[in-house]
Amino acid sequence: MAFRPVSISTKPGISAAVTVAALILTALLAVLGRAEFTSGLGPADWSAIRFTILQAVISAVVSTLLAVPVARALARRRFRGRGLLVTLLGAPFILPVIVAVLGLLAVFGRAGWLNAGLAQVGLEPVSIYGLHGVVLAHVFFNLPLATRLLLQAWQTVPAERFRLAAQMSLTPYAVFRSIEVPLLRQILPGTAALVFVICLTSFAVALTLGGGPRATTVELAIYQAFRFDFDLSRAALLSLVQLGIAGGTAAAALWIIPTISIGGGFDRSLHRWDGQVGVQQVLDVLFIGLTTAFLLLPLVAVVTRGVAGFAKTPLAVWHAAGVSIIVALFSIAVLLAIALPMAGWIATRPRGGSEAVGLLGLAASPLTIGTGWFILINPVVDPFALALPVTALVNAFMALPFVLRIIVPPMRDTVQVYGRLTQTLGMGGWSLWRWVILPRLRPQIGFAAGLTGALSMGDLGVIALFASPDTATLPLQMYRLMGAYRMDAAAGAALILLALSLGIFWVFDKGGRWHAQA
């Protein structure tokens, strides 16, 4: 008999984790199985590995550190449109890479608004291309995610703590030290690890904004191995390296996170008394303002171009939009079926290292996974018949680490705070999920589902390997339009994509918080 804090059955969670790991490792083995071992890693591969780690580390550190003041400001300010702003700030994260890059270039590019402005006042133009451009783009993509994760952590601080702080008239610095630092210690390593892993598999962004082959990442080297050299052994080796770096970092980061129970408190809405005036207020307004400008201006560019091209969007785009919505909903269902039991398992463990399993799907090269499964599936079934399930599964895998980051901390708190009560009541199995966990975590589950849907919506991923003309998704159709010179129509499709991604996110996120007191 194990004395566990709560009677969540761990078997489904462990099975889900094992399934995830097995599906990914099987794909790798399948690629390895077809490989002829001719080549190891060359000097070019090692320099790609170095560059990949360098850019990912910088991107992760910058994104996470910038997120602290932004999340802090958003946590203690109440203003009209705050909810809408928080939703919109999530948009860059779910944009297809090429759309986001074109949006960024409209602002920061050679012919962008920033340089036009600089020219007006007689200043030298700045170039976005280079390592700093790669970091800029990665911050653009990941700052919203980091902010959102931090903000969520902030909101789990019981109102009583801030009341106490207000009562004691603590200075902003004292509030930071006594309430926020412990919180950040818990949430920052995991957040940074997550951003690091996302940036690890970056390819098109790093190449385009890195300005050339100097900015070769491991993912590009994998791509080259598959496509240019058809060197499966090198592709598999590089994939292993990528997994190793991601897995090692993630496990380390998750392992050192202290498990602090954030504590209960009846769900009262959060009022803050600290930092409402003076320097703190100015700083907060500044951070919210700058972040908003940085994140929304490229989106404005995307929307402007999209509106102009909207009329030229062919009918096929709408059909693709339908396919994408189905894929997104499917992905959400698959994700929840994997993530919830996994989170339940992880939350009852003393340390969070097992969460690293969730990062496998993100750290594994989509091309390797896709190819591996293709090798396995092709002899048995027509791959096209499996296009939708495979895509949904892969999308769910990609979203899994984010979702675990979102769900595990509140799940852990729920277990800490209500574990003994549920045990006294003899609650276990479905009753525990139905009456305690799901309602307690509804806002986070809604957020996670919305995020998965949106990510799935914007992902090109493996669909390219499995798609037949009839199951083309919206991003694929958008690329096809671009490939046929039809950039205006593609911009229109990008706008539809943006709207649908945000829409699906909004519906689920809102649904999660509707009538919830948290």
Added chain:
Amino acid sequence: MLRLEEAEIAQDTFTLRADLSIEQTRKYAVIGPSGAGKSTLLSALCGFIPLSTGRLLWQDTDITTFAPGDRPMTMLFQDNNLFPHLSIQQNVGLGLRPDLRLSIDEKDRVLNALSRVGLSAFAQRKPGALSGGQQSRAALARVLVQARPFVLLDEPFAALGPALRNEMLDLVAELITETKATLIMVTHAPDDVRRIADEVIFVANGVAAKPQPAKALMDNPPQELRDYLG
């Protein structure tokens, strides 16, 4: 009868030893200095902390390894006795059926319990909308429907004012008597002991002593207890 046999409860560097029996339908107060292990004793009885040695017997059944929900006892904690997202009625209902699939008869029992603690009008409210005293009453209603032979209180009323606390203790005493249950409550206040306890378990220096009649003990406390009472 509940019997804790040669038990040792170890938590980190702290150890508590106990060898005692608890008679049914009596009311026990657990007193002792802060950090002496009063809550630890209750947690061990309830099954939240394992016994490192010894046995826990109930009516000659060894329940040492039983899950908390399978033991003949229920417990009120210092806080978090109610789920804030569920209505009072649902919270109480969980005491009967963890899956909340209540029969009509069971629903009646929930409503009766709520009416017994004076919360009929608040059945559909959520705990956040209730005062501290009302929340305590709701938790008691749940204990009432659970109808376990042993009710353990780990200072659930510590946050209430003196008048309200006395009112709650009287209510507890009434309910315990009505349901012929056994009460084991942690307390700091000698007045509480005099108010409702039949027996006292004094916990100090890593040992939970055998229960002693409350009145005699309080009237003529041994040195250790005298030090504690001051």
Added chain:
Amino acid sequence: MKYLTLAAATLLATSASAEPPQLVVYTYDSFVADWGPGPVIEAAFEAECDCDLKFVGMGDGAALLARLKLEGARSDADVVLGLDTSLVAAAKDTGLFAPAKVTADYDLPVTWADDTFVPYDWGYFAFVHDKKLTAPKNFRELADSDLKIVIQDPRSSTPGLGLLMWVKDAYGDEAPAIWEGLADNIVTVTKGWSEAYGLFLEGEADMVLSYTTSPAYHLIAEKDETKAAAIFDEGHYMQIEVAGKLAATDQPELADKFMQFMVSDAAQSVLPTTNWMYPAVAPAAGLPEGFDQLVEPEKALLVPNDAVPALRDEALAEWLSALSQ
């Protein structure tokens, strides 16, 4: 749901033998798009073949070849459409292809001697720019100028590989020096053609690597006369797109028939304004209006198919070292 009906259709197709024979053609993604040549060609061929033509689109030419290597002889494909001259040697090395029985009077700047692969369209790589720009006359002038260009990565893109071969073929051992000279002109290198062309249209660069036929799209589809292709006096590297029949096909005759159809007037007249390339056989009605306004290079460059693989690896190494400094 779509994929269910699709799966059902596949099952039905295999169980019911009364159905007309099916010809599976693997091709690159943009070919099968609603606005690409695919739908028109499918309708036209099915009208005369009493068969079911099924296009399967995937990535680009390099992705096609990688896919075929993965599937090997088990492939469902009967015909592959969309490999280009840079890939022909590698494709032949797989041993998966069978000689085609096709005759045509090719209108290509070079003599086509290969009996396995059938060319269906072609183009010249070129830097596209705004007409207002005074374009450089060759790579050296470009390298000496302050002009900014966007190119594609040869490791992930067919045009990128074309440019690599272009410089190597035109300059041989001097190619590294040319690349070093171009390094400060290159704004960035993109994953594929679409990204590069998008960046160019956004104003990120003065010129973009594309095709001499690119201005025809703007001219015909958008009535936009502002785009032009720069003619370089070293000559222009060619890209010839070819179709090949798989040796393992269960429909060899139908496959030959389809490849013959691809060089017939019905298909050739469609390609210029859907694929935006030159047809491999001159259409009876001539080229569409607008194509006459395109500039034509004086000299066509093309590395013989067999020499591509060795040269490619050498040129890539030079390119990487010149641009990584």
